[in-house]
Amino acid sequence: MGREQRRLLIDPGRLQRAPAGLVDLSPAESRYLVKVLRYGPGAVFAIGDGAGGLWEAELTEAHRAQLRQPLEAPLAWQPPPQPQLVLLAALVKRDYELLLRMAVELGADWLLPCRGDYDAVVGQPNLERWRTIAREAAEQCERPWLPQLQDPRPARDWLGGTVPLPPLGPTPTERAPGSLAGLKLIAIPRQSGGLPLLEALDCWTATEPPGSLWLACGPEGGWSGAEESLALDQGWIGVDLGPRILRSSTAAVAGLGLLSDWRYRRWGC
Structure with missing residues (x-):
């Protein structure tokens, strides 16, 4: 995954409720991707859960994205920092x-x-x-x-x-x-x-x-x-x-x- 991919933080609970990894985006998230970044269907970005997990996602439509990795097998996971x-x-x-x-x-x-x-x-x-x-x-x-x-x-x-x-x-x-x-x-x-x-x-x-x-x-x-x-x-x-x-x-x-x-x-x- 390239560094140029932008990242959204989405609550783990929302990701757990996403059927088959199809994530519904909030209006603010959709506006950021479509209006600010000018992403269209097929654009790839990153989704983090704020708890160490990271996935690639593909924008399928303005208000929806598909995870490219299974929820239980993120692209990357980082432990919390110490200290x-x-x-x-x-x-x-x-x-x-x-x-x-x-x-x-x-x-x-x-x-x-x-x-x-x-x-x-x-x-x-x-x-x-x-x-x-x-x-x-x-x-x-x-x-x-x-x-x-x-x-x-x-x-x-x-x-x-x-x-x-x-x-x-x-x-x-x-x-x-x-x-x-x-x-x-x-x-x-x-x-x-x-x-x-x-x-x-x-x-x-x-x-x-x-x-x-x-x-x-x-x-x-x-x-x-x-x-x-x-x-x-x-x-x-x-x-x-x-x-x-x-x-x-x-x-x-x-x-x-x-x-x-x-x-x-x-x-x-």
Whole structure:
């Protein structure tokens, strides 16, 4: 399959319901293929299920496509990345949608919006729109695994470790129990004693990757003293993102970019 083939992400449930691999396309998917890409019957593109599977598909008509491989035998399957990148980002008044899009482009596997003690955001976010943004970004970047966006909840739930994070997908069976511990980093002010982020990554000396690699970034007003203390007591490592004062959304993207590069250089994913 050539790199020039465009890719659609289609939910595994929809693919399971496709009779004999004949997939009904949504109006938005059909419009993208026919109007934007100018594909006609016979055009070949790729379909991913957001869970590691990839198939070739042929457009048979404007609203329908035929898988070229059996659903149970995809053209390719890729396991979930290890370590998984987890971004815990406090809600901010502006640019949160852009933050989510860039986080997906940079490789975040989990997007955890949260409300901090100094959160100044009012109202409820449009989660359906946020999930659409994440899906579009994953399609653009040809990511085999669709990042998971959780509902917003208090930052203390995540910082205190009271909420378990389910696995993104199957984990290697040869790993011993307990070997999937995470490396958790929280952005704090330099005067609070945070390590430069790259130095903090050097704390991971094991030959196997951590099961997850977390970055927590607070709201415009920063983390409260109670939130910061809670995180450090639970084993989070305080990190410093540099000498300049960054907006919350900028800090999240800058830090995540460093983590993504570290994961790629060290673990190849």
